[in-house]
Amino acid sequence: MRSLAALPLLVLLSAAAPGPPRLALPIACAPGSDCFLQNHVDRDPGPGARDFRCGGQTYEAHSGTDIRIPDHAARARGVDVLAAAPGRVVRLRDGEPDISVKDPAAPPVAGRECGNAVVIDHGGGWETQSCHLARGSIRVKVGQEVAASQPIARVGLSGNTEYPHLHLTVRQGTRTVDPFQPDGGAACAARAEGAGLWTPAAAADLAYRPGGAVLNIGFAGGPVDNAKIEAGSLPRPGRASPTLVAYVRAINLQRGDRPTLTLTGPGGAVLARGEGAALDRNKADWTLYAGKRAPPGGWPPGLYRADYAVLRNGQAVLSRRFDLRL
Incomplete structure (x- = not known):
């Protein structure tokens, strides 16, 4: 049997044990x-x-x-x-x-x-x-x-x-x-x-984001791929660029999600739209593009806008709008 005198010390040692x-x-x-x-x-x-x-x-x-x-x-x-x-x-x-x-x-x-x-x-x-x-x-x-x-x-x-x-x-x-x-x-x-x-x-x-998250967005004046996005080496767009491409790379999308990306020009005219079939499986990251070749004489000055959304069961679970002024 432990002595009563030892109990306070045992209690103190137990209380001092580090937790997580x-x-x-x-x-x-x-x-x-x-x-x-x-x-x-x-x-x-x-x-x-x-x-x-x-x-x-x-x-x-x-x-x-x-x-x-x-x-x-x-x-x-x-x-x-x-x-x-x-x-x-x-x-x-x-x-x-x-x-x-x-x-x-x-x-x-x-x-x-x-x-x-x-x-x-x-x-x-x-x-x-x-x-x-x-x-x-x-x-x-x-x-x-x-x-x-x-x-x-x-x-x-x-x-x-x-x-x-x-x-x-x-x-x-x-x-x-x-x-x-x-x-x-x-x-x-x-x-x-x-x-x-x-x-x-x-x-x-670090709150959980069930809709995923947008990792990269931007406009480029030429072809876009994941390697160029990761390297940060995309050509900057200008009025003389041969093409204008809006891009979005998102992470943690789910099977069945449908990402869409719409590129509009000055005055709101739709220039290009990126949209595919619903995703066939979960995607750790997924890049979507919407682009168009330059018209004769180059790109008109003004505001170019990209609207991105991820639809899940018909509802937007992730969206982003970003602009470029030429």
Whole structure:
């Protein structure tokens, strides 16, 4: 039998045991504006893939939260990766090249899928791992104590990735934890509520967007494709441009969605319309164009407008309007 004198000490030790960390936004950007939540943890225990809301914003066996920046131009400008919570750096890796795995020159990434990375111990068996960091950008050392929201590196293109983004994995011991639904086991919940492990501010920033999100928009004076959008190398339009193309790249669209894009010229005349069949499956990203060749004498001066919408069951779940003045 324990002595009564020992009980107060036991109570104090129990009260001092660290709980799960509260996670701040782990990247220095404005979600929904200049960065976007692309993928969640896969909550499907079988061969399928479902996010914590039972949606399709994930893929098979995905183990973290992906926050994507718009393109390589943003990566070149530099976007800081931040410590999600106070802790101590326990592991890191640097030196992996920033190159898409789709590039024929990309080296093998087996065993280094995370690319350049920082692992932070938050106590109580909890840790976060930040992946795909830019080579040479890591600002911390093993053993260093860090504060929440302290810059630790920059977003890169290292490891197993096709586009620049931060992949954040949360673990307790050897168990991967979904920070949006940490106590949900392998299940998902269509009406999942609460902040999970996030601070209230971060939970608001990373709120679930069932309609997807617009990643890139713009006008170009020549042909458009995803590689040019990602590189930020599209020709700027002018009155002498041989063509005028409006483009939109959206993420996390669902099977059955019908994206549409209408380009109008000065006075509101419809110049071109992009519209296809309903999507045959969920799309991690989907680009739509609407363009036209220049009339004789070039493009008339005035306001050119693009209207984009994603229709789901006949209702617009995502829309954007953007203008160009020539």
